[in-house]
Amino acid sequence: xxxxxxxxxxxxxxxxxxxxxxxxxxxxxxxxxxxxxxxxxxxxxxxxxxxxxxxxxxxxxxxxxxxxxxxxxxxxxxxxxxxxxxxxxxxxxxxxxxxxxxxxxxxx
Amino acid sequence: xxxxxxxxxxxxxxxxxxxxxxxxxxxxxxxxxxxxxxxxxxxxxxxxxxxxxxxxxxxxxxxxxxxxxxxxxxxxxxxxxxxxxxxxxxxxxxxxxxxxxxxxxxxxxxxxxxxxxxxx
Numbered sequence: 097x098x099x100x101x102x103x104x105x106x107x108x109x110x111x112x113x114x115x116x117x118x119x120x121x122x123x124x125x126x127x128x129x130x131x132x133x134x135x136x137x138x139x140x141x142x143x144x145x146x147x148x149x150x151x152x153x154x155x156x157x158x159x160x161x162x163x164x165x166x167x168x169x170x171x172x173x174x175x176x177x178x179x180x181x182x183x184x185x186x187x188x189x190x191x192x193x194x195x196x197x198x199x200x201x202x203x204x
Numbered sequence: 205x206x207x208x209x210x211x212x213x214x215x216x217x218x219x220x221x222x223x224x225x226x227x228x229x230x231x232x233x234x235x236x237x238x239x240x241x242x243x244x245x246x247x248x249x250x251x252x253x254x255x256x257x258x259x260x261x262x263x264x265x266x267x268x269x270x271x272x273x274x275x276x277x278x279x280x281x282x283x284x285x286x287x288x289x290x291x292x293x294x295x296x297x298x299x300x301x302x303x304x305x306x307x308x309x310x311x312x313x314x315x316x317x318x319x320x321x322x323x324x
Binding site for chain 1: 249250251252253264266267300308309310311312314315316317
């Protein structure tokens with residue numbers, strides 16, 4: 097089982113700042129099969145990034161993903177208050193899909 | 205536009221079996237391009253993948269739950285199902301049904317989720 101560890105646990109930033117979220121895997125994620133989801137309170141998650149760096153349909157270009165192997169990053173440039181949410185990473189390289197524990201982003 | 209809707213049993217007693225239904229609208233489960241999956245989220249925690257089914261009937265389950273889980277499909281009703289037996293308080297969570305395009309491998313559509321509480 098690939099264990100994903102996200103950091104930091106909570107990120108508090110001001111509007112307009114850049115947010116950098118980390119997702120570290122316990123072993124290499126083949127083919128960069130790594131995704132990021134955004135979850136707002138009381139809502140289901142929403143796909144942001146897949147294949148480590150490909151934006152899903154309708155996702156603003158201020159969201160970007162990067163990384164390979166065991167280290168992946170989600171960057172949110174020019175944070176907006178509506179970006180306040182929990183962000184989850186997920187690997188789908190193995191039959192057993194696994195998620196990180198999430199990073200909470202507060203924008204205020 | 206595809207939509208997924210979970211049934212809502214709400215409260216389940218310990219040792220009982222949870223039975224959930226996911227109704228799919230706007231797309232046909234018989235379309236071979238997707239896995240239909242169940243995911244859960246314990247209160248205030250991360251996400252846990254439970255398992256998936258293809259319309260052909262092939263399934264794959266999380267090994268940690270495999271002995272208690274069964275996922276099935278009824279293409280005539282455009283529904284798929286989750287049965288989770290021997291429920292305990294540790295199974296209290298929000299349960300989501302989701303769709304995964306096989307070619308992409310990530311979840312592109314989620315149901316709204318249903319809270320299942322295990323309590324006597």
